[in-house]
Amino acid sequence: MITGELKNKIDSLWDIFAAGGLVNPLEVIEQITYLMFIHDLDDSDNKRAKESAMLGLSYESIFAESVKIGDRDIDGTQLKWSVFHDFPTQKMYSIMQEWVFPFIKTLHNNKNSAYSKYMDDAIFKLPTPLVLSKVVDSLDEIYKLMLETKRETDKTEIDIRGDVYEYLLSKISQSGRNGQFRTPRHIIRMMVELMKPQADDVICDPACGTSGFLVTASEYLKEKHKEEIFFHKQKKDHYMNHMFFGYDMDRTMLRIGAMNMMTHGVESPFIEYKDSLSEQNMDKEKFSLILANPPFKGTLDADSVSPDLLKVCSTKKTELLFLTLFVRMLKVGGRCACIVPDGVLFGSSTAHKAIRKEIIENQRLEAIISMPSGVFKPYAGVSTGILIFTKTGHGGTDNVWFYDMTSDGYSLDDKRTPTPNENDIEDIIKRFHNRDEEENRARTDKSFFVPKQEIVDNGYDLSINKYKQVEYEAIEYPPTEEIMDKILELDAQIAKELAQLKVML
Structure with missing residues (x-):
């Protein structure tokens, strides 16, 4: 599990949502999920472009020079996280709301992304441009720290991202309908180790x-x-x-x-x-x-x-x-x-x-x-x-x-x-x-x-x-006379000490 600065950054990201009025843990995680997806689309597209160039192959970016959003043709590069995160706050908010979210829904039709089919009914809920700007900046810092953590540890990028997401999920603290609630991770791990999944x-x-x-x-x-x-x-x-x-x-x-x-x-x-x-x-x-x-x-x-x-x-x-x-x-x-x-x-x-x-x-x-x-x-x-x-x-x-x-x-x-x-x-x-x-x-x-x-x-x-048998151990108590003598002895001691206290007063 993540610790230190990365954990603090995620807590700060959570605070940004709370300050903006989004306090339902599931809604917060859902919005973070969308934004991580949008960030990763940019990363994966850049990675594939570089790999294709190294192999001398042609590559058509999903962020083409002209992308159709509704009835409009727009410059697809503006949909890239690495581009719009530097835009003025109001412009970035408009692009996210009017172009980026509709764009990720259209990806499913072309099956260009394994992630996209889960984003069909994505709803953008960040309330103001300022909240979006703070969230984007915070996520940039988190991704930077994730990269640093990868360099400093033996963990892979996937392991670190998994840890980050598990920490986000740990913030779900409310039961759902029909008795839904989050199963503790260590109980899940125990059950998996009991069953020993095979390849x-x-x-x-x-x-x-x-x-x-x-x-x-x-x-x-x-x-x-x-x-x-x-x-x-x-x-x-x-x-x-x-x-x-x-x-x-x-x-x-x-x-x-x-x-x-x-x-x-x-x-x-x-x-x-x-x-x-x-x-x-x-x-x-x-x-x-x-x-x-x-x-x-x-x-x-x-x-x-x-x-x-x-x-x-x-x-x-x-x-x-x-x-x-x-x-x-x-x-x-x-x-x-x-x-x-x-x-x-x-x-x-x-x-x-x-x-x-x-x-x-x-x-x-x-x-x-x-x-x-x-x-x-x-x-x-x-x-x-x-x-x-x-x-x-x-x-x-x-x-x-x-x-x-x-x-x-x-x-x-x-x-x-x-x-x-x-x-x-x-x-x-x-x-x-x-x-x-x-x-x-x-x-x-x-x-x-x-x-x-x-x-x-x-x-x-x-x-x-x-079926379980319980062992009962016999407990021997002192005789009643001995217990009474002890009580009287304690009473006498209490009376003596109270008398001493009265003299002091």
């Missing part, structure tokens, strides 16, 4: 939000499979264009999520507007890995839900429908790690039992990790768990591994201050990948196995409290 995986998050799971999976692959992916033409193409899929119904989130992926080096992720639970989503047996934190507490109109999901689990609850969807979307052999509210694990309704039975009897349920309720504070205090299973289509659940997570490295109150000495994450990852050594653990330990039949006999209940 040939096709990865999906059907409720992607800002694309945190997809970004972290891409970073993991760069760390663990760099040579396999980037020194192999077909695998690199798969990574850049065919590996990552994310769906969401919030267009603001889609734009932010798409930019988040691209700032982390994935050129063309499939980030699309889609109601994952509706008939609009036809995906079936398509993905080898699903990582998700689907919406909690949401209820839907049954008429809007895909009928094949209701056949498995007749309910309006989004958390149950998403689990059913994950089973449908996975290929045979595909894996899923998803966050669910505790109610999914022990709910007694017919729908709750139906989806648990489906996963236990027809797929292979592998693990349940119970997380403490403070993990999602300050956004939400709901108790959650991580459910991990593999799609088989013919069962295979034998023993289910449970882990009782009590700390994630942060305090469980609204402040969420670091507690480095209290962190179960490394232990969870280590034990999960060495489950052969877990067979003899007692149920008083943090982790243990539960046979499938025992779970079936308990009505497919997956609550860890149903």
Whole structure:
């Protein structure tokens, strides 16, 4: 994560928006996303022009001498960040509002930019020329510092841009509709390390939000499979264009999520507007890995839900429908790690039992990790768990591994201050990948196995409290007479000291 001067510059940029009346974190990030996109268009065009010149090839700039905006033909060079950022404040504001924003929308039609398809309905919201001027100057300083940071560290430009964008996203502090909230980065990283994505995986998050799971999976692959992916033409193409899929119904989130992926080096992720639970989503047996934190507490109109999901689990609850969807979307052999509210694990309704039975009897349920309720504070205090299973289509659940997570490295109150000495994450990852050594653990330990039949006999209940054994230690207290003598002794001492105090007064 970024620190020092670069962090301070981003905080200052945020203050400029606040002073201009833009205080909604999502709107601020959206406007910054647009401006970063416009800046990067200029950089990428210059880079391609230089590369073409070195190779002796012709190159047609997107900033041509004549660009059509509406009914007008204008000089395209005025749309370049490196040109208009030196214009007088009022002129720069007019060009941005009347020419640049309409221009980035037209790019999609010509498919000249991988970024452009996410900017189709971009709206320019900076209120005054002065605010725009300050924001442009601030972004210039941030890009300059990013370049200096690259020179001073071993990080690549993509890594630094990714860190900057992650810091921007950390400022989202409000829950969204239907229980949306930002999944902590370290929880996402834990889930990715539990699943160990491979170079040939096709990865999906059907409720992607800002694309945190997809970004972290891409970073993991760069760390663990760099040579396999980037020194192999077909695998690199798969990574850049065919590996990552994310769906969401919030267009603001889609734009932010798409930019988040691209700032982390994935050129063309499939980030699309889609109601994952509706008939609009036809995906079936398509993905080898699903990582998700689907919406909690949401209820839907049954008429809007895909009928094949209701056949498995007749309910309006989004958390149950998403689990059913994950089973449908996975290929045979595909894996899923998803966050669910505790109610999914022990709910007694017919729908709750139906989806648990489906996963236990027809797929292979592998693990349940119970997380403490403070993990999602300050956004939400709901108790959650991580459910991990593999799609088989013919069962295979034998023993289910449970882990009782009590700390994630942060305090469980609204402040969420670091507690480095209290962190179960490394232990969870280590034990999960060495489950052969877990067979003899007692149920008083943090982790243990539960046979499938025992779970079936308990009505497919997956609550860890149903199976964990608590050790009670007997505490011996002194006899009552001894406690009374001690109280009388203390009373006498208090009376003596009060008498001394009275004399002093």
